Amino acid sequence: MTVRTHGTSPSRPAGGQRPRAPRHGGRRGRGDRPWTDPRDLWSESLAGVLARPVRSVLTTLGTVLGIGTLVITIGVASTAANQIVGRFDALTATSVSVVAPTPPPGSLDPPLVRWTDVEAVRRLAGVESAAALSDSQNTSNVQVKANDVVAPGTVNGQTLAVVAADPALPTAVRGTVTTGRFFDTGDIGRHERVAVLGYQAARLLGIADVRDAPAVFFNGQSFTVVGILGGFRREQRLSASVILPPTTAADRMGLKQVTRVLVNTSLGAAAQVARQAPIALAPGHEERLTVLAPPDLSRARKGVEGDVNGLFLVLGLVSLVVGTIGIANVTLVTVMERVGEIGLRRALGASRRQVAAQFLAESTTIGLLGGVVGATLGVVVVVSVAGVKQWTPVLDLRLALGAPVTGALVGLLAGLYPSLRAARMEPVDALRAPS
Known part of the structure; x- marks a missing residue:
């Protein structure tokens, strides 16, 4: 039989001690450690971001500018490099010359290449035009x-x-x-x-x-x-x-002997025509002819694109670093302004890890939003510039899709120090601090 007295409850254990209420965070995990539900952490961080909308927008602009500049510079650089190399291909990668040796004075040998032999070159696949010269x-x-x-x-x-x-x-x-x-x-x-x-x-x-x-x-x-x-x-x-x-x-x-044959080919056919033209002009004596063909431009294309991309990548990374510093600075200011809140949360049972996680989540949210907006603006600018210049836009989708992730990582890195500083605050000192 349970005897109830005034001021007591049936659930009170022996010794008169009340059971401790669970700490802030909801439930207990392994080893009796308090932990926060990820949904609660997300909602609290989002509330913290929306509590100061103007400051959050201005902070997000740093990441928007960094990610947007990164996407724009690399996208425009790739588009411009593709245009430059494309023009370079059109002007040089289709020209083949075949040079015939000049016979010594007084030689009675028949011409190695005759004027009518050029017709055989014109019939080769990939040849657009050909003409013979003598000098x-x-x-x-x-x-x-x-x-x-x-x-x-x-x-x-x-x-x-x-x-x-x-x-x-x-x-x-x-x-x-x-x-x-x-x-x-x-x-x-x-x-x-x-x-x-x-x-x-x-x-x-x-x-x-x-x-x-x-x-x-x-x-x-x-x-x-x-x-x-x-x-x-x-x-x-x-x-x-x-x-x-x-x-x-x-x-x-x-001027009786052909000394040069100028050949224009379709794009991509120069190497094949360069191998076949000497045989068409002088069968059995093709080794005596010298072929001047354009080099393989795949390396040149990669070199041009790599150089241009490398230059603009540095500019984009500088902008991204500026955005990171901006997020870190604002997050640190936010921590200093919310010292009383941190002390209250610690006094109610929040652990250091939970306090740090909240500020990390806020800075990561800001970085993620900046990455999404910056990537969107960057893609729009690249397509617009290409449209105005009548170029074919070239943009690596991995860059555009990875920009939000990059923004989140930037926010995460920027919030490390402020969150650690918030986590190291003692409840008593935080509550005594002036608001």
Whole structure:
């Protein structure tokens, strides 16, 4: 039978002591250690962040700027590097040259490469255009005049190179005939004494129009200028040359053998064409030909992208460090302002670990929110810049998806010292501290 007296309860044990209430945190875990439910910890940290919304927003801006700058700089750098390398590929990675050795003077050996052999190269897969050239040391410096009148004390001639080429040369050098026309197979078949001037040669000779059939004079012979070739994107030195039909150059200048073949290929086909072109031009003697092909640009692409990304990555990391310092500073100020709250929580039974966990959760929440907002803004900026420049945006999805995690880690690291300082506070000292 239980006897109840005033001021006592049936559950009170012997000795008159009341059972201790569980400490703040809800339940006891292993070893009788108090612990906090993760949901409670999250709600308390979120409440702490929302309690000072203006300060939390300003603190989050540091992480937003850091993560956003990191995403923007790496994204824009990758996009720009891809554009630079793409243009580099388009201009250089499709050009192949085959050089034939020049026979010694007086040699009776047949030409290693004939003018008609170029047609075999044009039939190769991946070849877009090809043209044959013939030049020599004897025709590299020829005195060319725009008229045959000799006036005392005046110089009306220029030292220019004279070369022979087939009618496909304008396409092979990616140029255009700005005035007149280029010689054709009819001119070649009739051995016509016609010439096409590179635009620099025409300017040096004072010829701007060919409608009046101007002539140039060299080696005691006259040649009618039928066109001016400009817009060279390849073989720029031909812009200061006089270009003759193959038959005319063989008859008048002794240029009988093809010395170079210029080949333009589709992107990615240069290596294959470089292997096949010598066999098509000189079967059985391909080892005597020298092929000038672009190097493998995969390493160059990686090098350009790596250099640009490395430069901008440093800038992004600097911004991220600034954001980390901002979170740490504000979290420390928050700890100092909430000394009374910390003391009260400790007095009610909260452990050091629980106090530290709350402030760590608050700083991590701020970092996570900053990472999400910063990554979103960064992706929008990268796509916008690429759209304005009409580029193809290049952005590593791992970077965009990992940015929130990075922001959370930044917040976690930034909150380590303030949370440890809050955890080391003694309840009595905290409660005595001025609020």
